[in-house]
Amino acid sequence: EPEVTQTPSHQVTQMGQEVILRCVPISNHLYFYWYRQILGQKVEFLVSFYNNEISEKSEIFDDQFSVERPDGSNFTLKIRSTKLEDSAMYFCASTPGLGADTQYFGPGTRLTVL
């Protein structure tokens, strides 16, 4: 069964450094999402992406964040200058297209900012 994959599984970085989290959505999916889960808290929506554009973003997704689909398979989340409070599990998700209701989640990348 096709699945969403994410790399790396765990990223440790120093405060102020740039990080790029990578996701490979399911191949025929058209809509892509990033979510974040701070330890002990609920999963929060960050951004949705379709047709090489951001469709919607939350208030969390400020100028430090950006997303990109650099090629036909990868979907990336970049944090330009990491802060301690960016430490969280980041989940990528995808859906096939219009009217699809189920988002398929990847296993997550645990980001630790020191």
Add this chain to the structure above:
Amino acid sequence: AQSVTQLGSHVSVSEGALVLLRCNYSSSVPPYLFWYVQYPNQGLQLLLKYTSAATLVKGINGFEAEFKKSETSFHLTKPSAHMSDAAEYFCAVIRPNSGGYQKVTFGTGTKLQVIP
């Protein structure tokens, strides 16, 4: 805007006992509702979903949930808990037909502990 409320951040049941995890929703339009499970150090796995068809929905691993509009609830149940059910469970909602893309709104999660 839609939201979900999960009652009880921690639930403990004995192995073989009934599992009941509560979720109430708030939505201006009939929502689509989901239960996801997260095992330790793993991602989110879809357990089941309600998308306006049958109100009683069966999912994987023997779980089911019933959509009750009158109570705005979507509680998750399993007749007999198994040790392997120990995990965190998230109720979630989306607004259907919102233009193709959606954002999932999650509840705060309920950690299920199964006692031998």
